[in-house]
Amino acid sequence: xxxxxxxxxxxxxxxGLFLAGxxxxxxxxxxLFATGTGLIAGNQSVTGGNIVSTSVYAxxxxxxxxxxxxxxxxxxxxxxxxxxxxxxxxxPEFGMFFTFATRxxxxxxxxxxxxxDEKNAVYRRKYTLTTTSSNIxxxxxxxxxxxxxxxxxxxxxRYFSLHDGxxxxxxxxxxxxVIKAKVDFYFKQQTDESISLQAMPGSGxxxxxxxxxxxxxxxxxxxxxxxxxxATSNAALVEELPDLKKNQLLAFxxxxxxxxxxxxxxxxxxxxxxxxxxLVRMRYEVKTQK
Numbered sequence: 448x449x450x451x452x453x454x455x456x457x458x459x460x461x462x463g464l465f466l467a468g469x470x471x472x473x474x475x476x477x478x479l480f481a482t483g484t485g486l487i488a489g490n491q492s493v494t495g496g497n498i499v500s501t502s503v504y505a506x507x508x509x510x511x512x513x514x515x516x517x518x519x520x521x522x523x524x525x526x527x528x529x530x531x532x533x534x535x536x537x538x539p540e541f542g543m544f545f546t547f548a549t550r551x552x553x554x555x556x557x558x559x560x561x562x563x564d565e566k567n568a569v570y571r572r573k574y575t576l577t578t579t580s581s582n583i584x585x586x587x588x589x590x591x592x593x594x595x596x597x598x599x600x601x602x603x604x605r606y607f608s609l610h611d612g613x614x615x616x617x618x619x620x621x622x623x624x625v626i627k628a629k630v631d632f633y634f635k636q637q638t639d640e641s642i643s644l645q646a647m648p649g650s651g652x653x654x655x656x657x658x659x660x661x662x663x664x665x666x667x668x669x670x671x672x673x674x675x676x677x678a679t680s681n682a683a684l685v686e687e688l689p690d691l692k693k694n695q696l697l698a699f700x701x702x703x704x705x706x707x708x709x710x711x712x713x714x715x716x717x718x719x720x721x722x723x724x725x726l727v728r729m730r731y732e733v734k735t736q737k
Contacts, residue, residue: 476507478562478570487558487574495580496551496593496612498604505562505570506540512565513541521557522550528559529626531619548604551591551612553580582612587670588706591733595634595642606633606647609704609735631701634729637689642729644697644708646686652701656682659696664709670736674705691729706735 480488481502493499507513513536519528531547541562549556559573582589591612597603606615608629620627630647632654637643646652657680667673677698688697697708711730718725 476505476511476513476562476564476568476570478503478505478560478572480560480572487576490575490577492577492579493549495549495553495578495582496591496614497578498546498548498594498596498614499576500544500546501558501560502542502544503560504540504542507564509539512537512539513562514565515561515563516541516543517559517561518545519559519561521559523554524557530623531616531626533622546596546604547616548593548614549576549578551580551589551593552578552582554578586737588673588734588736591735592711592730593733594728594730595636596728597636605635606630607733609701609706609733612733632699634691636726639725641690642713642726643687643689644691650701652699653684653686654688655680655684655698656688657696657698657707659707661694661696661709664696664707664732664734667707667734670705673707673734673736676707677705704736706733708733 480486481504482488483502485500487499487501505513505516516532516534516536517530518532519530521528532545555575555577557573557575559571561569561571563569582591589612593604593607593612593614595605597605603617604614605617606620607613608615609631610629613629615626615630620630620633627647631650631652632647633645635643635645644654646654655677657676659676667676676696677700680698691710693710693713695710697710699706699708709732711732713726714728714730715724716727717723
């Protein structure tokens with residue numbers, strides 16, 4: 448039996464009335480990575496010990512709120528994740544400029560960013576960084592390079608682990624005892640022009656100033672030389688060295704591990720509010736027994 452045109456007109460009328468009576472679909476929660484120069488938004492290879500950033504933005508629809516934001520890292524496809532940030536929220540939107548340092552050893556780091564809302568919906572984005580480094584197991588000791596960097600409460604890379612040459616942000620160390628236990632020393636900005644080196648409480652590390660030159664640091668190529676740098680220094684054994692200087696070489700010992708820290712440079716940037724150049728970061732290098 449053939450349907451008449453009038454039937455189709457009636458059917459379309461009912462469909463239109465049905466759709467008009469339905470509410471528009473509510474916007475879903477979204478978790479996004481911003482793209483741009485210097486921002487990580489997907490899988491890529493980076494140099495070990497590199498400082499990188501990701502810009503994260505999340506939003507939800509009306510009648511909903513974001514409740515939790517978490518950042519975790521899994522190393523070398525291992526079973527356990529390291530929690531960098533676990534933050535409670537109560538807002539329709541959230542944004543963060545996340546700055547972190549990769550390990551100073553070769554491997555893979557999977558960074559996951561998770562947000563949940565009050566309807567218990569969970570949204571997740573992640574990427575994997577492949578780190579390259581000359582610090583391989585057959586090397587007699589490791590050589591690291593990193594920065595002390597303190598721009599804000601979120602962007603502050605202060606804490607250092609000799610195990611894999613990772614620099615950790617302050618909030619991650621303060622909020623996660625697992626990360627805190629990895630740290631050997633940290634840097635503290637005492638004034639706008641002064642930075643000190645501090646032993647992490649409980650780490651057992653001790654420092655000695657030395658008369659060694661930057662050339663001596665470059666010429667240190669054996670474990671014996673690292674041990675001797677600490678043993679032959681006549682300086683006092685301390686847990687803190689204030690007012691660090693460019694090209695200063697500091698010897699350290701923690702347990703059976705000895706090493707050297709070289710203060711490489713101090714970088715300044717112009718502050719529009721102060722109308723003056725201010726210290727924003729300090730580069731340093733580390734040679735350490737494994």
